Amino acid sequence: MTHKLETKNITIRFGEKTIIRDISIAVDEGELVSLLGVSGSGKTTLFNCISGIYRPVEGKVLLDGEDITGTTGHISYMLQKDLLLPYKTIEDNVALPLIIRGMGKKEARAEASKHFAEFGLEGTQKQYPKQLSGGMRQRAALLRTWMFSDNVALLDEPFSALDTITKGRIHRWYLDVMEKIRLTTVFITHDINEAILLSDRIYLMTGKPGEIRSEIRIRTPRGQREGFDLTEEFLEYKRQIMQELGEAW
Amino acid sequence: MKRKSGNTTNNIYPILSILAILALWECLSVFEIVPSFMLPTPAETVQAFVHDFGLLMSHMKVTLIETLVGTVIGISIGFLSAVLMDRWDPAYKAMYPLIVLTQTIPAVAIAPLLVLWFGYKMLPKVILIVLITFFPIVIGVLDGFRSADRDAINLLRSMGETEWQIFRHIKFPNALPNFFSGLRITVAYAVVGAVLAEWLGGFAGLGVYMTRVKKSFAYDKMFAVIFLISIISLILIWLVNVLQKKCMPWEREEPAERQRK
Structure with missing residues (x-):
């Protein structure tokens, strides 16, 4: 089965410096997937590559199985700055x-x-x-x-400039809207709570150059996340993620 | 309500200071501290203005036409150069130092040359105004183009915008504030430039009128024309402000923070 959006072994280099190496992720229709990692792990670079602004030295970007590597106009993104x-x-x-x-x-x-x-x-x-x-x-x-595009959206830390209270509110609103419009989304964040709360799956990105370290699936469906951040399950994910990030340090 | 009363008190101070200067001036000439033939009173100046009104207006028309033609040409050339320099880096590298260099030549110095080359008609005046107008526009607009948000450009590019659309949706509106501040400086200088060129030779215009009344030692008429020139400059600056408000409606709105209070 073809995925909605897929990156295959993407490597991006600026001059001598490798920013990300061998990144392969796959997102299915209607899914919300997070890329979680510390600043500087190349998350935004990957986004710029998916949206076609940068061309990778190796690898491919596939949308509905079609090669769209290095071409703009298919997938858009949203940043922390509303722009x-x-x-x-x-x-x-x-x-x-x-x-x-x-x-x-x-x-x-x-x-x-x-x-x-x-x-x-x-x-x-x-x-x-x-x-x-x-x-x-x-x-x-x-x-x-x-x-x-009601196809795929890339969100690059869209809520990180908001204060905690507004953020909590907008998270709830966001899950609500996503229920309605079923947008396939890739979400960049460095906020562990946000990643667990909003995603179906999380890719942990670590290292320099950035690589995908592991993939975590959140079992509780997105529609049933009222008060999710206070449950034992939530903490279990959080522990796992912190441990993995700690190891990678 | 509160805002309005604040504005009135703000207006009182400049009005008072202007009145004070007028009173001082009146005293200087009434009490013959300065001989009255050298410094006419404000009242005499107004009289001279009224007496010569028709003549002043006909000269003003010529000066204004020169200013308008020169400014429009200057803006057009300035704007097109800015677009060219923004789009094509060699043009930027080649032209930028040249443009700055031309600005180090004072207008007063080239005006006589222009008159010698292009005669006593309108052409040398227009050329001088074009030279004066060109610089603030090209620098301001170019800076506006270049300071457009990189991220916004990238975002719209990811949506598939063409270079022309990026220019229209981001770069052009981003350059508007600079364009208008450039224009504000420019219109005032342009009038002065026109008058300066008219001094050096011409058949009509406020500068010509000025040299004539100077030669007949009509100080009151000198003062009248000086005031007329400043009034014209003020009106032109005001017109630019009105135009700017029309063209940039988003600037008029209050930001979210202030609205809530």
Whole structure:
């Protein structure tokens, strides 16, 4: 069976320096997979490669079994910085991916507006990004990512700039939205709790150059994670991850 | 409500200081501390302005047309050069030092040359204004292009944006604030540049009027035209501000933090 998204033995080198080595991950339709690792382990580099900005020296990126290595326009990503364009209204920001693809402005706006309620963004259409709170901006950025492609989204530490309370809230909201829209997602984080709470599977990435160290499957389904972070099971995962990261140190 | 009263008190201080200077000036000439033929009173200046109003307006028209034509050409060349230098690195390397170098030549020094080369008509004035306008625009806009967020560009590129779309959606709007600050400086200088070129020779324009009244020792008319020139500059700067607000509606909105209070 072909996976939704797959990277096969990807190695990226800048000059003499190898950033990541032999990375193979696979994500299935509707799955949420985390890449967990310390800063500098090459997670973002891998993302840039999957989205087509960098070309790997070795390896392939497959989307639905098709080779998309080094080509842009298939998979988009979202960063910690929301990167909403300050001079466009939320509506136009969200509609931008459609406009890039050649849709008319009016049509794109109408299409984008359909999803504002789903993402808890009602009433922000005509506002500018700076008028929104950090949490709302991240929602808008996520909606934009989704407008680009309901295929696969790469999220690079999307919530790490938010304060703890907002973060807890947005995690719950995120699991909710994901239930509805079933977006296949690869999620970068260095927050162990976040990884366990949100993922179906976690890839641990360690070392310099970065390599995949192990893979952990979270057994409790994503729909039943109310209060999950207080259970024994949760702590068990956490212990395992910390031990592995500790060993790799 | 609170904001409005704050604005009024803020306005009082500059008005008071201007009034004080006018009063001091009036005293200087009324009490003959400075001989009145050398320093006309504010009232005499206004009188001269009213008396020569028609003449002043006809000269102003010429100066304004020169300014407008020169500025538009200067902006166009400046903008296109910035685009070229942003897109093509050899152009940047070749042109940037040259552009800076030309700015070290004072306008006062080349104005006589321009008049000698291009005669007494409009051409030398326009060329001088183009030279004055070009620099702040090209530097400001280029800087705006180059300071566009790398991550945002990468993101839109990952969505498949073409270079032209990246220019339109990111680089161009990012350069707008710089463009307008450049333009604000430029319009004031452009008027002065036009007047300067007119001094050196011409048939009409505020500079020509100025040299004529100077030769007849009409100090009150000198003052009138000086004030007219500053008023024109102020109005042009104000127009640029209005234009900027129109073109950059996102700047008008209050950020989220302030709204909540």
